[in-house]
Structure formats: C-alpha cells, structure tokens
C-alpha cells in the first residue's frame with residue numbers, strides 16, 4: 001500500500017516536471033516567434049496558463065503531504081507532545097473542512113464552467129476549473145488519514161516535529177521567502 | 179465588527195498551526211458565514227481564477243531561473259568576481275558579501291536562495307579571516323533580503339497583481355531603494371568592524387581580476403538581459419522571466435558545464451514545488467480578499483484612521499510600523515497577500531503614489547524576513563552557516579537598524595524613490 | 604412589495620467613468636420606487652474580480668450584478684461575438700435601435716438561458732485607433748502596424764485582415780508598451796484613450812468607429828428569480844433610466860475627450876465615406892470566418908435589421 005502511494009506521488013512529481021517544462025517551452029517559443037518572425041501562437045499563451053493552474057493545484061497536494069505549506073509555528077513549537085498533537089488534530093480538522101468545501105464548490109460550479117469555452121482553444125473550462133476536485137479530494141484524504149492516525153495514536157515523532165516546523169531544510173525555507 | 183471576525187479567524191487558525199493558505203480559506207469561510215452568504219462556490223471560483231492569470235506566469239519562470247543560477251554555478255562566479263574586485267579593502271569580505279548580494283538580487287528574486295548561496299561560500303571565509311561569525315552571518319542575511327526589492331522580484335509580481343499596479347514600474351522603482359539598502363549595510367558594517375583585528379585578503383593582481391571578471395561575464399549578462407529587456411519594453415515581465423530561465427540553463431550547461439542534464443529534472447521539480455506553494459497561497463488569499471472587499475473591511479478601517487488620510491506621511495509612518503509588527507511573525511508572501519487588499523483602498527484615498535507604496539511595502543516585508551521570532555532568512559543563515567539562531571539575532575541587530583533607518587528615510591523623503599522611478603520608467 | 608436588499612455591482616472601469624453617473628441615476632430611480640429599500644453597492648476597477656470572473660459569479664448566484672463589455676463573454680454565449688464584428692454599426696443611433704429593439708431582446712433571451720438577466724444595454728462607445736507612426740486614412744495605412752488588441756479572436760482577425768500585426772495584450776500593460784514603442788497602436792473608445800492617458804504617448808488618431816461593443820448591465824438569474832415581481836420590474840425600469848443618462852454623459856464626454864486629445868497635439872483623421880465603405884467590404888471575410896461560431900442566423904438577422912433601418 002505504502003509503495004503504491006509512493007508510486008502515485010512519484011507520478012505526480014513527474015507530472016509537475018512536465019507541466020513546468022511545457023509552460024516554459026510554450027512561452028519561450030512564443031517569444032522567439034514574436035520577436036524573430038513577427039508572429040505568435042495565441043494558443044500557447046492560453047495553454048501555458050492552464051498548465052499553470054494544473055501545476056499549482058497538483059503541487060498544492062504534494063506540498064501538503066510534505067508539510068511544505070507556509071505556516072507560523074511559533075506557538076505550536078512551544079507546546080509539549082500532547083499540546084502539539086491537539087493542535088495537529090484541530091489543524092487537520094480545519095484543513096479537512098475547507099478542502100471538502102473546495103471540492104463541493106467545484107461540483108456545484110461545474111455546470112457553469114463546462115458551458116464556458118476558452119477564448120482561443122475553445123477548451124471547456126470544466127477541464128481547467130475541475131482541478132478543484134483533485135485538490136479538494138487530495139487534501140481531504142491526507143487530512144483524514146492524519147486525523148485517523150492521531151486518534152489511534154499512530155502518528156510518528158517525525159511528523160509531529162515537521163508539523164511544529166522543526167524539520168525544515170533550506171529548500172523549504174526558499175519556498176517560504178520568495 | 180466584520181474586521182474582528184476577519185482578524186480572529188485568521189490569527190486563530192494560524193496560531194494552532196494551520197498553514198497560512200488553509201487559514202486564509204478558513205477565514206474566508208468564517209467571513210461568508212458571518213455575512214450570511216455561505217456558498218462553497220465562492221471558494222472554488224476565486225481559488226482557480228487566481229491562478230488563471232498570464233502575469234503570474236512570471237513567478238515559476240523566475241523561480242526556475244534562480245534555481246538554475248545556483249545549480250549552474252552562476253552564483254559562485256559572481257561571488258568570486260566580487261572578491262577579486264573588493265576583497266582586499268579593509269572590511270573587504272563584508273563589502274564582497276553586499277556587492278555579490280546586489281548582483282545576485284538583480285538575477286534572482288528569492289531572499290532565502292541568495293542568502294544560502296552567499297552564506298555557504300562566504301561565512302567560512304569570513305570566519306577564517308577573523309571576522310566575528312554571528313555578525314558576518316547577520317550581514318549576509320540582511321544582504322540576502324535585498325533580492326525581492328531589486329528586480330526581478332516575485333514579491334513585486336504578487337503585489338502588482340493583487341493591487342493592480344504596473345509590474346514594470348514597480349521593478350524600475352525598486353532598483354534605487356535596493357541599492358540604498360546595500361549601501362546602508364556597508365556603512366553599518368564599516369562602523370561595527372572598525373576596531374576588529376582582521377586581515378584583509380591580498381590584493382589580486384590585475385590579471386587575476388580580469389580572469390575572474392571574464393569567468394563571471396556570462397553570469398553578469400543576466401541582469402542586463404532581464405532589466406534591459408523590460409526597460410526597453412521589448413518584453414513583458416513574464417517573457418523576460420522565461421528568457422532568463424533559458425539563459426541560465428544555457429550558461430549552466432554549455433558554458434560553465436556545472437549543470438548536468440540528469441540533474442535537470444530535480445531542479446525543475448524543486449522550482450515546480452516552490453511555485454505551487456507560492457501560488458496556492460496566492461489563490462487562497464484571493465478567496466479572503468474577495469470577501470474582504472465584499473464586506474467593505476477597508477471602509478471599516480478607514481473610519482479608524484480617518485484623521486490620517488489628509489496626512490500621507492504620517493499615514494505611511496503608521497502603516498510602516500504596522501507592517502514591521504506584522505513582519506515579526508509573518509513571512510513575505512503572506513504579509514503581502516493579507517495586507518494588500520486591506521491597505522490599497524486607503525492608500526488610494528490618501529493620494530499616495532501606488533508604485534512608491536508598493537516599493538516601501540515590499541521593503542518593509544523583506545525586513546520582516548530577518549526579524550525574530552519568525553524570520554525565514556534567519557533560519558537559512560543559521561542552518562547553512564551553522565550559527566545558533568540566537569547569536570544570529572544578536573549579530574544582525576546593527577544591520578536591521580540600518581535598514582529600518584533607510585525605510586524611515588524614504589518615508590520622510592519619498593522623492594528618493596519616486597524621482598529615479600520616473601526617470602527609469 | 605419591496606424587501607431590504609443590497610445589490611453588489613462590479614465594474615471593470617473606475618468610478619469616474621460615465622457608468623458611475625448611470626449608477627447614480629439608477630439608484631435615485633430605485634430609491635423613489637422602493638422607498639430606499641433596494642441599494643446598489645458599486646465596486647470599481649475590478650475590485651471584485653475581472654469582468655469574466657464576476658459574470659461567472661453571477662451565473663452561480665454568488666454575486667448580484669456586473670456592468671461588463673460584451674467581448675469577454677463570448678466564451679459563455681458565442682452569439683455575443685456578433686458585436687465584435689468590424690464596422691457593424693455606422694453610428695450610435697443604429698446601435699440604440701438594434702440593441703433596444705427586437706434583436707436586443709433576442710440576445711437577452713440567449714443570455715437568460717445562460718443564467719444571466721440583461722437589464723439594459725449601456726454604452727461603451729465606438730472604438731477608434733491611435734498610433735505613433737503615421738496618419739491612418741486608408742486601408743493600406745494599417746500595413747505592418749503593431750496594434751494591441753483584446754484577447755478575442757474576432758478582433759485579432761479584423762486587424763490581421765487589415766494587414767496590421769495584431770498583438771493581444773493585457774490592458775494594464777498597454778501604456779508602457781506604447782511608450783517604449785514595443786507596439787505602435789491601440790484601439791479603444793475616446794473616453795478610455797483619455798482616462799488611460801494613451802494620448803500622451805501617441806501622435807495620430809483616426810476616428811475609425813470600427814466596433815461598438817455595448818456594455819451589458821447583467822443580473823444573476825438565480826438571485827433575480829428570488830426577487831418579487833415589483834422588485835424585478837423596478838430594476839428593469841431603473842436600469843433603463845440609468846442607461847439613458849449614461850448614454851448622454853458618454854456622448855458629451857466623448858466630445859470633451861476628443862478636444863483634450865486634439866489639444867495634446869495629436870493629428871485627428873477621419874475615414875472618408877468611400878474608404879469606410881471599402882474597408883467594410885474588405886472586412887466581410889471576417890464575418891464569413893466567424894459566422895459559424897456566432898451563429899449564421901444571428902449574423903443574418905442583424906444584417907437584415909440594419910438594412911431595414913438604413914432604407
């Protein structure tokens with residue numbers, strides 16, 4: 001099971017690499033076309049934007065799994081193990097709540113997005129805005145799993161430390177200061 | 179009263195450890211519940227519409243350019259170039275740090291990445307030369323925070339989009355204040371080290387200097403491409419960002435050959451993750467920003483500070499103090515995203531130049547990166563330089579004061595920002 | 604029968620645009636009819652999101668109203684593309700007759716099917732071309748000119764067909780692009796050219812009147828349906844009151860703006876009758892190309908109605 005989950009995240013990471021490379025190539029090609037040949041592909045500007053949306057919301061789930069999202073851990077870091085666990089429980093409850101609302105909102109809004117098409121490519125906006133299903137569901141599942149392990153006392157020390165902001169590397173700090 | 183609901187729900191959620199992005203969503207939910215307009219579609223729509231903006235595409239490309247610059251050896255050559263130029267002056271390594279920080283700032287927009295690169299190379303050298311290590315670490319951290327003030331800057335892009343202010347103009351307006359921050363650091367440094375017993379590096383022979391310059395030339399070309407392109411109006415910030423990334427990739431792989439193609443996926447993945455962390459936060463902030471606007475919270479605040487509206491300078495002073503206080507606990511991007519929708523209507527009403535305000539606001543938020551208790555750049559320099567956090571805080575104090583002084587100077591003399599900005603526009 | 608209601612109206616333009624006068628007049632009318640119970644709360648400069656985003660918020664019943672140009676909404680209702688067609692209306696009177704008449708009602712029905720109630724057609728004004736290169740008085744003068752256009756396929760094709768190098772660009776970037784000569788030209792109504800200070804960085808202006816894209820005063824259908832009949836009627840009537848004032852203010856302001864542009868030293872040109880006719884004929888390929896997307900019946904019916912008016 002763990003291996004399957006890891007494999008899935010590996011897949012998501014590959015997707016992120018492809019999306020960012022794709023965006024860069026599309027915009028770069030357009031710059032070259034525009035300045036060297038006085039022409040441009042309006043399609044690529046639009047697709048780059050949609051890649052960007054998918055990148056953001058797929059990466060948000062990966063980031064949540066890795067405790068990558070920015071937070072203020074000053075207070076939590078002062079608590080003992082018990083206090084930290086309580087905070088972690090409440091935090092995941094809040095995240096579960098807003099993620100479910102995100103999913104639910106995407107569902108309710110689906111009809112008006114499906115019936116709208118992108119100006120250049122004509123792609124249904126359902127494909128773009130539908131990414132809310134993935135992010136809403138993804139974050140809900142991760143939060144639920146954490147809540148379950150917190151309730152059954154199966155949460156690891158490493159995770160509690162990460163939650164309290166004690167295991168951040170330079171990369172994670174870089175993510176926070178840009 | 180809506181203001182209280184906004185502040186309590188946001189701070190409450192953050193205090194128990196909810197990441198800022200989710201806390202902003204939670205704050206939005208609380209506001210809509212309080213206003214009697216609970217509707218989950220407000221979340222879904224504002225979240226995703228936030229990422230669907232061409233201007234914000236500059237963020238991933240500048241992040242990527244910065245990652246490629248570090249992985250491709252461009253940062254190291256810039257530091258070597260600075261050493262060859264000013265390493266032999268008294269207090270020289272400190273000046274080297276600031277000079278390199280300013281050059282790197284004109285290529286990258288990340289304070290933490292720049293600080294890490296500087297600290298890794300310079301702290302050991304400074305320790306060996308006999309400089310006080312916590313003080314050196316403090317200097318490097320305060321030099322690192324120039325990155326978001328001098329263009330390119332993710333902070334300006336986010337502010338520009340959130341406040342509807344021209345990003346090109348913000349970029350141009352940031353140059354002079356960024357250099358001033360650097361100069362103030364050099365002055366502060368020369369004052370605090372004047373009695374220290376350190377040995378300056380031997381003066382490099384002209385030939386060696388020329389070689390270092392030649393090696394760094396490719397790296398030094400990057401700011402020219404980025405700023406020149408935007409300034410000449412040949413490219414938009416987004417296009418400049420993608421050109422910068424392509425250039426860094428080319429120099430790192432073909433010229434310096436430090437970046438191997440097999441490392442590329444790792445570098446791209448890191449940039450992708452950084453981007454989505456920033457962007458998810460931007461998107462979540464748009465949910466609460468929509469509700470802040472719909473609930474007219476800026477109007478509520480304006481009533482409190484009514485008497486200040488006619489006195490722009492005093493208003494700026496009060497806002498700068500507020501941002502400094504917020505900055506002790508909150509990092510750059512969240513501060514921009516939370517405060518911009520609240521402050522911008524007030525700034526407009528008071529007739530303050532939005533570009534000037536943007537530069538001051540970002541500068542102030544950057545100072546927040548080195549104020550305890552929460553200061554990401556402090557953590558980076560402490561981690562990379564292996565100096566305990568508490569000692570970094572002691573070491574940084576004179577430089578922190580110098581930068582706050584610059585900030586206050588610019589509050590009193592706004593023309594120092596405005597005139598060069600108009601000239602560069 | 605009236606209830607206390609706050610109606611949030613979002614606008615892409617600023618409060619000093621004639622839309623502001625229209626909203627004030629509409630509010631005065633609503634005050635009178637509802638005894639002060641129906642309140643418009645206007646948000647300017649896209650504070651509640653862009654026009655398209657706000658329109659989507661209307662369709663999902665999150666927000667009450669928006670005043671938006673028709674152009675960004677073609678992704679929701681392709682038939683609206685008809686208003687983007689080049690040189691469709693010859694003058695404002697024609698536009699009023701079509702929009703306030705049967706054709707306008709037919710478009711309103713289409714919008715209603717998409718969850719949007721169009722209370723009235725307000726005015727954005729005819730779009731004109733300004734540039735920094737040469738006076739434009741005939742078809743050939745467009746050749747090779749770098750013109751900024753909206754991100755809209757019909758506008759793109761219109762200018763490409765004229766021989767110009769059409770470049771889609773966000774509105775916010777236009778001024779500095781003109782200033783640095785990254786682009787030569789832009790096209791907008793006089794009022795916008797004035798308020799956005801484009802004239803400061805341009806040398807020539809031509810009254811091309813190449814497009815009249817109306818403003819729509821859209822209301823959320825899901826919310827509208829919960830209102831009483833009296834409230835609905837008051838909103839429709841007062842939106843028309845606001846429209847009439849807004850149209851007259853924009854007419855005056857257009858003249859003022861043109862004077863200001865002239866005073867700034869720009870050379871003002873008009874297209875001769877024959878040249879206008881020539882360009883209109885040459886632009887028919889754009890009509891043909893987009894007929895299917897817009898709907899052939901729509902294009903045919905508006906052309907037929909216009910022919911009727913012009914008799």
Ligand code: NA
Nearest residue numbers: 283325328330
């Ligand atoms: Na920078």
Ligand code: NA
Nearest residue numbers: 505506546552
């Ligand atoms: Na801080």
